[in-house]
Amino acid sequence: MNLEFEIAGGDFTKAGYASSQVKKMLKQLGVEAHCIKNIVIALYEAEVNVVAHAYEGQILVHIESDKITTKIIDKGPGIPDIEQAMQEGYSTASKKVREMGFGAGMGLPNIKKNTDKLQIQSKVDEGTTVEMVNYF
């Protein structure tokens, strides 16, 4: 099963919509609650990252019998140093993002914690692609 969502950069009113839809779908499929929580927390963090940092983005979800693969592709400033961005507490978030309760430099480490496989590719001034795999 495949699902696809568009994300608008900077629009916090819609941040989390895609993650919410994926959560509903996984519940319908009867996936175990703790597993759903891990998947949607990682996806929500990634979705908020796109809204906070990029101009626009896309979420591609592929659900198989034993796993879910989510790909978050954005057009944006990119991440110059992924290793540094993975460190807890490192953030380049704006004041607006912090006012929404994010931007504490916890997003990428928390995505890693909640996924079984994580790949991040980024090009400065082009964008970032995050691919996450969770096994059921």
Place this chain on the structure above:
Amino acid sequence: MQVSKICELLAATIICGEEHASAKIERGFSSDLMSDVLTLDTDNLLLITGLCNLQTIRTSEMADIRYIVFVRNKKVTAEMLALANENNMCLLESPYTLFKASGLLYQAGLNPVY
């Protein structure tokens, strides 16, 4: 601790989810930082927060948090209310500060997450 007891201690009003008034909550977590809320791995949790916007509700939805008390007299918006109702959440509003609300709940026996 029952939701009704929390209302009594915090002079709080139930904004939605009145059917949860007799539900029992084990632990509380106080934070205005949603990034920290998303790192928790605790069920049956009360979120005590002064951050009153749509992302508080979204974050709680993702983290399976059903009970939220908004402190410092913050008022829930219509948009927040709609999303909370959709997710069967129970929202409370209290005039107390985050510090006072947390202290009263802890003193009355609500457990911390860590």
